[in-house]
Amino acid sequence: MNGAACAPGISAVAYAFPAVSRSVQELARAGLLHSSPDTLESLGFGQVHVATSESPYELALEAARALLRDNDIAPDSVTLLIYGGLAGSAAFARADTAPTAPRAMERYRYPATRLQFDLGLANAMVIALDQLACTTLFAAVRVARAMCLTEGMARVLCVCSEFTAADGAREAIFNCVSDAACAVLVERDAPRNRLRGSAQITKGYYWDADALRDEIIASYFPTARHAVQCVLRDAGWRPEDVHWVIPHNVSLRSWQILLGLLGLPNARLWSRNIARDGHTLAGDNFINLRDAMLEGAIRPGERLLLFSYGYGAHWTALALEA
Amino acid sequence: MRPGVFTVFITGGTGLIGRAAIARLLRQHPDVRIAALVRSGERWRSLVTTLGPLAARVVPVRGDITCDGLALGRGAHHWLERHSRAVVHLAADTVFSRSRDAARAVNVDGTRHVLELASSWQGVERLVHVSTAFVAGGRDGFIAEQDNGTGAGFVNPYEWSKYEAERLVRDGPLPWIILRPSTVACDNVTGTVTQLNALHFALRLCYQGLAALLPGAEDAPMDVVTTHYVARAIGAVMLRDDLAGETLHLCAGSRSLALGELLDRTFHIWARDESWKRRGHIRPALTDLETWQLFTHTVDELGDPALRRVTHALSHFIPQLALPKWFDTSRADAALGFCAPTVASYWPRMVEKLAAVAWEQRCRIAA
Numbered sequence: 069m070n071g072a073a074c075a076p077g078i079s080a081v082a083y084a085f086p087a088v089s090r091s092v093q094e095l096a097r098a099g100l101l102h103s104s105p106d107t108l109e110s111l112g113f114g115q116v117h118v119a120t121s122e123s124p125y126e127l128a129l130e131a132a133r134a135l136l137r138d139n140d141i142a143p144d145s146v147t148l149l150i151y152g153g154l155a156g157s158a159a160f161a162r163a164d165t166a167p168t169a170p171r172a173m174e175r176y177r178y179p180a181t182r183l184q185f186d187l188g189l190a191n192a193m194v195i196a197l198d199q200l201a202c203t204t205l206f207a208a209v210r211v212a213r214a215m216c217l218t219e220g221m222a223r224v225l226c227v228c229s230e231f232t233a234a235d236g237a238r239e240a241i242f243n244c245v246s247d248a249a250c251a252v253l254v255e256r257d258a259p260r261n262r263l264r265g266s267a268q269i270t271k272g273y274y275w276d277a278d279a280l281r282d283e284i285i286a287s288y289f290p291t292a293r294h295a296v297q298c299v300l301r302d303a304g305w306r307p308e309d310v311h312w313v314i315p316h317n318v319s320l321r322s323w324q325i326l327l328g329l330l331g332l333p334n335a336r337l338w339s340r341n342i343a344r345d346g347h348t349l350a351g352d353n354f355i356n357l358r359d360a361m362l363e364g365a366i367r368p369g370e371r372l373l374l375f376s377y378g379y380g381a382h383w384t385a386l387a388l389e390a
Numbered sequence: 391m392r393p394g395v396f397t398v399f400i401t402g403g404t405g406l407i408g409r410a411a412i413a414r415l416l417r418q419h420p421d422v423r424i425a426a427l428v429r430s431g432e433r434w435r436s437l438v439t440t441l442g443p444l445a446a447r448v449v450p451v452r453g454d455i456t457c458d459g460l461a462l463g464r465g466a467h468h469w470l471e472r473h474s475r476a477v478v479h480l481a482a483d484t485v486f487s488r489s490r491d492a493a494r495a496v497n498v499d500g501t502r503h504v505l506e507l508a509s510s511w512q513g514v515e516r517l518v519h520v521s522t523a524f525v526a527g528g529r530d531g532f533i534a535e536q537d538n539g540t541g542a543g544f545v546n547p548y549e550w551s552k553y554e555a556e557r558l559v560r561d562g563p564l565p566w567i568i569l570r571p572s573t574v575a576c577d578n579v580t581g582t583v584t585q586l587n588a589l590h591f592a593l594r595l596c597y598q599g600l601a602a603l604l605p606g607a608e609d610a611p612m613d614v615v616t617t618h619y620v621a622r623a624i625g626a627v628m629l630r631d632d633l634a635g636e637t638l639h640l641c642a643g644s645r646s647l648a649l650g651e652l653l654d655r656t657f658h659i660w661a662r663d664e665s666w667k668r669r670g671h672i673r674p675a676l677t678d679l680e681t682w683q684l685f686t687h688t689v690d691e692l693g694d695p696a697l698r699r700v701t702h703a704l705s706h707f708i709p710q711l712a713l714p715k716w717f718d719t720s721r722a723d724a725a726l727g728f729c730a731p732t733v734a735s736y737w738p739r740m741v742e743k744l745a746a747v748a749w750e751q752r753c754r755i756a757a
Contacts, residue, residue, distance in 0.1 A: 107692070242692050271670040282697045286595075286602040289685070290675035321688050328681030329603070 076216040077258030078209065078388065081358035082135035083250040083351055084127040086119040086163075092244055100238040108244055112320030112339065116238055116246040116346035119163035119231055124154045125179045126162075127249035128229035132187055135225070135251040143188040147221045150211055151180035152197040152204035152350060153229040153249070163231065163247075183227060192225070201378030202316055203268070204228050204350040205252060206386060210266050212254035226252040230349040241285070243318045243347045250351030260368065261357070265303030265387030269295045274381035284381060288322075293329045295383040296375055303371075303387035307331055311370035311390075314360060316352040316377065317342045326375075338365060352376065357388075366390045397473040398628065399425045399514075401455055401504055402480030403448075404433040406585045407520070407574065409440045410621035411478065416444045418625045424448045425470055427460060427481065455481050455500035460507055470511065476628060477508045477564075478518045482552070486588055486706035490547040497551035498558070505562045516634060517564040518627060520620075523572045523613065523641050523717050525553040530713040535570075535639045535721045545713070546706045556637075565634035567627050572641040572717065572730075575614035579731050581739030586749070588707050589614065593741065594749045596653070597660060599671035600700055605682035606711035608650030613642045613717055614737075615730045626726050633725055643719035645732040649711060650676065652733070656741045663745065679712040 090098075092113050096105040119127070128151070136143060153159065157170045159179035180196040183189075200207050205228045212224035229249035232238060238245050254263075269291055274284050300307060313336050315323055323337055338360045341352070348355060353374040360366050372388040398415060402408045403426035415422050428434040428450050438445040451470065453460040459467065481504075483496035501519070508514050526533045527549045528542030538560070544550040559566050576583045583590065595601040623640050627633055647655075653673050661667040686701040693701070723729045 103692070273669040282694065282700075283599045285689075285693070285697060286600045287670075287672060289602045290672045293675050294672060321684070325603075325681055325685050325688065328684065329675050329677050 074216065074256050075258065075262045076213040076254055076256055077260060077262035078252055078354070078357070079255040079258040079260060080135050080139040080141070080253040081250065081354045082131050082138060083248060083355045083358065084130035084134065085117040085246070085248050085345070086122045086127065088118050088120045089115045090118050091115045095238050095244070100236055101244075102237070102239050103242055108239070108242065111242055112342040113244040113346055114343035116244045117248055117348070118238070119247040121162055121164045122247075123160050123162045124229040124231050124249065125159045125182070127247070128153060128159075128179065128183060128227050128251075129186055131229070131249040131251040132183060132225060132227050135253055136187065139253065141223065141253065144190045146189045146192045146223045146225045148212065148215055148224040149180065149184050149189055149192040149194045150197060150208040150224060150226045151183060151194065151228070152200065152208050152226070153179070154231065155179065155196065155198060159229070189225070199380060200382060201380050202349050202352070203376050203378035203382040203384040205250060205354055206268065206374070206376055206384040209252060209254055209263070209386065210268070213263050213266075216254065216256040220256070222256045224254040226254060228350040230351070232349075240347070241281075246346040246348040248345070248348035248351045248355065250348070250354050252354050261372070261388045261390055263386060264389050265299045265301075265305070266385070267295050267298035267302060268382055268384040269298070270380070270382045277379045277381070288377060289325060289329055291383045292326050292375060292377065295385045296330055296373065299373070299385035299387050305371060305387060309371050310336060310373045312360065312366055312372050313337045314353050314356050314372050314374045315339060315342070316375065317345060317347040317356070318377075361390070395423045396421050396475050396629070397423045397425055398476045398478060399427070399451075399470055399474045399508070400478045400480060401427045402482060402520075404428055404437045405480060407571070407617055407620050407624075408480045409437060410617045411480065411624040412437070412448065413441055413444060414621040414625035415628060416441070416447055419629060422447070425451050425474065427451050427453045427455070429454055455503055456495050458503060460503055462507075472513070474508070474511050474514050476516050476518065477504065477514055478520070478624060478628065479504050480520045482520075484548060484587070486546040486548050487703065488547055490550065493547035493551035494554070497548070498554045501555035501558050505558060505564065509563045514564060517559065517562075517566045518624060519556065519559045519566055519568050520624065521556050521568050521570045522549070522552045523570040523639055523715075524549045524710065525556055525570065526715055527553065528713060530715055532716045532718060533639075534718045535637050538637070545709050567633045568637040569620075569623060569627065570637065570639050570641070571620045572613040572615045572639075574617050574620065575733075576616055576736060576740045578616050578618035579736040581736045581743050583740060583744060584617070590744060590749070592704060592708065593656065593744065595700060595704070596656065596674060597666075597671075597745060597749070599669060600697070601674040603677050603682050603685050604674045604711055605679045605709060606649050606676050607714060608648060608676060610649045610711060610714035611646035611716055612649050612652045612733065613646045613715065614733055615640060615642055616736065619730045622728070623722070623726055636721065636725065638722035638725060639717045639719045640722060640730065641717035641719050642730045642733050643717050645730060647733040647737060652737065655738060659738050659741050660745055666745070679709060682708075682712070
């Protein structure tokens with residue numbers, strides 16, 4: 069990812085959670101977990117955010133509006149909107165309403181274009197990403213960067229909003245799942261969080277996550293290490309150059325194993341949100357990036373490693389210079 | 391039987407190395423006759439099939455090393471007492487996941503029973519005890535052949551029991567030769583595998599994409615040998631009078647392959663099969679023992695039954711990879727006049743063959 073005169077980066081992040089949170093103990097009492105709450109707490113989880121009346125679209129809009137408002141971004145200065153998340157009628161369905169069979173024309177009621185309209189992004193072209201699960205925002209950021217470099221886009225707004233499955237189960241392979249939306253602004257000349265490297269490894273062999281569960285678990289760690297090695301190589305960094313690992317909020321145990329594989333100390337992991345937010349699917353790393361910066365944990369110029377995995381199966385990583 | 395025939399009493403003669411050793415001894419030494427301890431008629435028939443015409447020089451002796459006096463019949467005992475000139479003690483329980491008691495029953499008590507009996511036979515001139523290089527247990531670094539001590543514990547009860555058995559042999563009244571083979575990878579340099587073991591089990595998991603992590607360093611030596619080499623060594627020392635009191639490493643030693651290179655070569659060979667390559671299975675990540683244990687502990691605690699069985703089975707021997715051992719073979723090489731084949735000379739053929747036959751045999755490992 070070298071050789072560009074401009075330096076695209078992430079200049080702002082905002083997010084929105086639903087109003088209600090539930091502890092893992094409460095989730096267990098409601099029958100929404102497969103594992104015992106004690107086990108999940110031992111893996112680092114404390115509570116998750118649960119949509120009870122909101123729709124994914126409403127949270128996406130809230131997050132994007134917050135980003136524009138809090139950073140004084142004029143809507144018409146955004147040249148591209150990349151939306152990733154629930155599509156079609158699922159994006160507009162509120163958590164407390166029963167899903168209905170979509171009518172013929174409903175499939176064209178897109179959250180991406182409605183978002184452009186509702187946000188007043190008059191000059192933004194719109195792209196939607198799909199089928200990337202928890203790696204959607206990583207892909208959005210990479211597409212944004214590419215558009216900045218190749219088409220001279222100045223500001224790209226990436227928005228993702230994912231709710232957990234309709235059956236309400238809040239656990240995916242020992243990870244507690246939250247509902248959330250996250251908005252990320254990529255700018256062509258960003259003052260902070262410049263993108264120094266990127267990598268994505270996609271293995272279509274694992275497309276059927278149910279059938280290949282054991283193989284996916286087995287391949288997760290070596291492939292994750294490989295993806296991180298690729299992004300470090302792309303950035304020209306060594307593992308020890310990384311100041312902070314900004315995680316996706318899967319179990320702390322799995323992070324300890326991955327850090328062991330990478331030869332990085334656990335102290336480099338910014339893990340505070342695993343307990344208080346759970347796994348928000350695509351938003352984790354960027355929500356964590358914002359919170360770590362607000363908290364003052366990250367100093368300008370520090371080197372950040374973001375890694376995520378998405379079913380389907382994708383291993384992805386970004387190298388940022390804070 | 392002809393007078394002057396040199397009768398060798400062998401335990402474990404129906405096992406993988408035992409069969410090869412018997413065949414080797416009979417071919418190499420026309421005056422040798424074998425008395426083979428066998429536990430069942432089925433095992434005996436299987437041995438006869440393997441040996442073909444050579445089986446005419448093998449006398450089956452029904453018995454069990456876990457019993458006092460090997461549970462020999464009175465006639466068999468007297469016959470062996472009268473004829474035995476040497477003993478090769480090969481019988482062992484090599485399953486790494488056995489309990490300490492189970493390993494003791496076969497490997498320690500069994501050795502004691504063999505020693506007690508053989509030392510009561512006046513004509514026995516020597517005992518060849520087939521041990522394992524992994525009596526070195528939890529030690530790492532350079533392992534000398536004359537080194538008999540370990541203060542570093544053991545990875546599994548098998549290692550411990552073989553270590554204890556060696557002590558019995560050394561303290562016993564018979565002149566002894568101790569042979570310490572490394573892990574047997576295949577029959578010979580053609581790479582043919584007759585019997586799958588723990589090594590192949592681990593390889594199969596790699597092939598299936600189920601091996602996530604392995605403890606160990608890229609440059610850790612993977613010391614493996616062939617059955618042919620071990621059997622040849624047993625045949626070579628059997629009639630030697632000058633090796634009493636010697637302990638010999640039957641190991642690849644400096645002819646080992648580094649773990650990282652071995653895995654790279656293995657995956658490279660498998661990747662020639664386009665259908666396998668398309669799956670995108672990645673080489674297991676090598677890591678420190680602590681991280682590997684955290685992973686296995688997590689799977690043990692949280693994983694589904696199938697994955698738990700995998701990591702549980704591996705946990706009985708895989709930690710050895712994190713204890714790199716450079717086995718000295720200088721005494722063995724000098725005494726035998728030949729050395730183990732270079733691992734690189736047969737490993738590629740072996741992994742190719744294993745994949746080609748789709749791992750048809752059941753791995754001999756407790757899950």
